[in-house]
Amino acid sequence: MMTTKLIKDFLDELFAIDERNRLAAHNGMVIYQKPLVAIAAADDPLFESYRDPGIIGPDYIPPREWLPGASSVVSYFMPFSKPVRESNHEPGFPSGEWLSSRIDGEVFNDVVRAALADFLKSLGGEALAPVLDSRFKNFGVYSNWSERHAAYAAGLGTFGLNKSFITAAGCAGRFGSAITSLELTPSPRPYADHTSNCPWLTIGACGACIERCPSGAITEAGKDKSICRHYLDDVIKPRFNPLHGCGKCQTSVPCEDGIPLADR
Ligand code: SF4
Ligand code: SF4
Structure with a gap:
């Protein structure tokens, strides 16, 4: 448990002092505000289950194939800061701050991934960040490593109607992870299944992201990724090139910065 606290303190400081966590x-x-950090056991059966075609698929690579001898997966969620989130509250086109955060924020995410792996090595373990590994492949709609599925295994949250991932700090943000041979204590998974944090998927309440979506990609049945993708490629990208993004379904909604109805 002590090592997990060391990791959290290390990342908190990195987020506070690194200029790449700012929009020039x-x-x-x-x-990003301070990250959430949680641990999954590398041999958690969930990782093997992600090879099911109904979840991710056979191209998915579980932790011990990325790093033989792996014991733990360190997963983190980086919530967008309040000014970035609020900049995107207006309906319509995405804010400049939101678009820049999607680009610069992912550059900083790679900084965090590399720094986390180096820090785990400094603690005496082997470590790597799958997304920075030469074997990492993005096939368009899925990859051979999923940051959000790692976050689910680590207890950080569950999926929503908008296909975002809802954590205790909301869904507006980005995820990352590193795999290590260090034996860290797995975090609790405080939910019943992969839908628990979205009231629409559990009790039929909310549905705010349906109204927020400018492209009609989100309906009561879920999110049509191809409609969203076409909107981003055909409407947003030509207008804001090279920046692209939208995020209206992650902002000004009850799951933006917390778990809806969490205190009921
Ligand atoms: S806005 Fe409401 S329905 Fe949509 S994902 Fe968030 S909690 Fe679920
Ligand atoms: S990113 Fe934008 S277009 Fe895509 S589902 Fe969310 S609100 Fe709709």
Whole structure:
């Protein structure tokens, strides 16, 4: 447990002092607030189950194939800062701050991935971040490693109607992970299944992301990824090139910065 606290303290400091966690084009606006960090056991059967075609598919690579001898997966969620989130509350086109955060924020995410792996090595373990590994492949709609499925195994949250991943700090943000041979204590998974944090999927309440979506990609039945993708490629990208993104379904909704109805 102590090592997990060391990891959290290390990342908190990195987020506080690294200039790459700021938007140069927007007066140095902070991109991410402090991250959530959780641990999954590398041999958790969930990882093997992700090879099921109904979940991710046979191309998925579980932790011990990325790193033989792996014991733990460190997963983190980086919530967008309040100014970044609020900049995207207006309906319609995405804010400049949101678009920049999607690009600069993912650059910083790679910084975090590499720094986390180095820190785990400094603690005496082997470590790697799958997304930075030469074997990592993105097939378009899925990859051979999923940050959000790692987060689910680590107890960080569950999926929503909008196909975002809802954590205790909401869904507006980005995820990352590193695999290590260090034996860390797995975090609790405080939910019944992969839908528990979305009231629409559990009790038929909310549905706010349906109204927020400018492309009609989200309906009561779920999110049509191809409609969303066409909107991003055909409407957003030509207008804001090279920036692209939208995120209306992650902002000004009850799951933006927390778990809806969590205190009921
Ligand atoms: S806005 Fe409501 S229905 Fe949509 S994902 Fe968030 S909690 Fe679920
Ligand atoms: S990103 Fe935008 S277009 Fe895509 S589902 Fe969310 S709100 Fe709709």
